[in-house]
Amino acid sequence: MQSLQLDLGDRSYAIHIGSKLISRGDLITPLLEGKQILIVTNTTVGPIYLETLKAGLLESRADLEIEICILPDGEAYKDIAHLEKIWNRLLEAGFNRKATLLALGGGVIGDMSGFAAACYQRGVNFIQLPTTLLSQVDSSVGGKTGVNHPLGKNMLGAFWQPRLVLADTSSLQTLPKRELAAGMAEVIKYGLLGDSELLLWLETHIQGLMQGDEQLLTEAIARSCQCKATIVAEDEREAGQRALLNLGHTFGHAIETEMGYGQWLHGEAVAAGMWLAADLSRRLGWLEASDCERVEKLLKAAQLPVRPPKEMTVDQFLKHMAVDKKNIDGQLRLVLLEHLGKAKLHSLTELEELKACLNSALGKA
Ligand SMILES: NC(=O)c1ccc[n+]([C@@H]2O[C@H](COP(=O)([O-])OP(=O)(O)OC[C@H]3O[C@@H](n4cnc5c(N)ncnc54)[C@H](O)[C@@H]3O)[C@@H](O)[C@H]2O)c1
Numbered sequence: 190m191q192s193l194q195l196d197l198g199d200r201s202y203a204i205h206i207g208s209k210l211i212s213r214g215d216l217i218t219p220l221l222e223g224k225q226i227l228i229v230t231n232t233t234v235g236p237i238y239l240e241t242l243k244a245g246l247l248e249s250r251a252d253l254e255i256e257i258c259i260l261p262d263g264e265a266y267k268d269i270a271h272l273e274k275i276w277n278r279l280l281e282a283g284f285n286r287k288a289t290l291l292a293l294g295g296g297v298i299g300d301m302s303g304f305a306a307a308c309y310q311r312g313v314n315f316i317q318l319p320t321t322l323l324s325q326v327d328s329s330v331g332g333k334t335g336v337n338h339p340l341g342k343n344m345l346g347a348f349w350q351p352r353l354v355l356a357d358t359s360s361l362q363t364l365p366k367r368e369l370a371a372g373m374a375e376v377i378k379y380g381l382l383g384d385s386e387l388l389l390w391l392e393t394h395i396q397g398l399m400q401g402d403e404q405l406l407t408e409a410i411a412r413s414c415q416c417k418a419t420i421v422a423e424d425e426r427e428a429g430q431r432a433l434l435n436l437g438h439t440f441g442h443a444i445e446t447e448m449g450y451g452q453w454l455h456g457e458a459v460a461a462g463m464w465l466a467a468d469l470s471r472r473l474g475w476l477e478a479s480d481c482e483r484v485e486k487l488l489k490a491a492q493l494p495v496r497p498p499k500e501m502t503v504d505q506f507l508k509h510m511a512v513d514k515k516n517i518d519g520q521l522r523l524v525l526l527e528h529l530g531k532a533k534l535h536s537l538t539e540l541e542e543l544k545a546c547l548n549s550a551l552g553k554a
């Protein structure tokens with residue numbers, strides 16, 4: 190098992206990465222304040238991992254009151270209506286402020302459980318048990334929680350940190366290949382935004398990673414979590430450099446929202462978004478054409494899309510980008526690349542270059 194720490198004073202927490210951690214109730218029970226636990230999962234992950242989690246918890250502490258909330262599976266259900274189902278379970282079970290929520294699943298379950306925990310009786314503890322690559326490298330760490338709105342991705346939410354992250358690398362064995370690829374997009378993101386050594390390492394090992402090599406995946410998860418933990422520790426609420434973790438997301442969120450949540454996976458939309466960010470950076474004179482080719486080659490090797498959906502229009506992109514959370518006073522702010530391995534937040538006045546970039550990627554130039 191590898192362990193890191195996210196340093197946030199008295200809200201600091203450990204991130205453990207390793208095989209078969211879902212069964213390690215002994216890592217969870219010392220952090221409980223009371224004995225009430227609500228496990229939140231979905232109809233896909235629950236049948237595979239719920240019994241192992243429950244057995245490990247009860248083996249470590251027999252007097253636990255464990256309740257279960259099983260949500261339907263999918264980004265389309267990451268909404269207020271399904272959050273209410275979590276709160277209903279908590280209230281029906283008579284859970285109090287010392288209850289702990291355990292999020293067992295991917296980023297959708299993690300984001301929703303965290304937001305439910307942030308609101309329930311004005312805040313109870315929660316623990317992340319991420320079971321997708323994406324959630325192990327990104328969404329379980331850093332305390333961004335929330336749900337989507339039909340008009341915008343993650344528009345309702347709270348910063349609410351978990352007490353612990355347990356990333357069980359063996360759970361990736363049951364993950365569909367398309368989901369592994371989606372998670373790899375966020376790993377590539379860390380390389381592009383701030384870690385050129387990670388980028389080189391990914392270029393060398395992408396085949397093994399995509400074949401599911403557990404040792405390589407463990408290293409990718411640990412390096413990604415370290416990168417994210419360092420950024421979040423310095424800027425928990427995205428006053429500055431945390432925005433760099435949004436590389437590719439302004440475009441990506443536009444794709445997810447316009448296409449309908451769940452049509453393009455988050456990681457797929459971010460992959461196309463990162464290619465757009467690279468191409469726009471080239472148009473602004475910061476990247477070379479060869480840099481964009483390098484980005485495209487790596488994304489393709491990770492079996493990710495490198496262009497946005499052809500059915501989208503430039504106006505649709507601009508409409509969604511106008512409501513991005515990073516914008517200030519109507520000024521579009523985009524994460525772009527100064528060079529490969531260094532991102533920066535840019536107030537975009539070059540609207541013609543943006544339109545040309547989108548038109549060309551959509552095959553409309
Ligand atoms: N909070 C953050 O910082 C942050 C960061 C990145 C992404 N996100 C959010 O995370 C979400 C995407 O997360 P995701 O990619 O994990 O998607 P997801 O939660 O929808 O999971 C992907 C699919 O894999 C299934 N699954 C999960 N674990 C499995 C396993 N071990 N074996 C078999 N199937 C499994 C799920 O049931 C689902 O069908 C998006 O909503 C995105 O906005 C949040």
Ligand SMILES: O=C(O)C(=O)C[C@@H](O)[C@H](O)[C@H](O)COP(=O)(O)O
Nearest residue numbers: 327331333342343431434435438514
């Ligand atoms: O943790 C962050 O900060 C991120 O931006 C990570 C992103 O990968 C993630 O998709 C996040 O949910 C996006 O947040 P948002 O505030 O742009 O909705």
Ligand SMILES: [Zn+2]
Nearest residue numbers: 375438455459
């Ligand atoms: Zn993301």
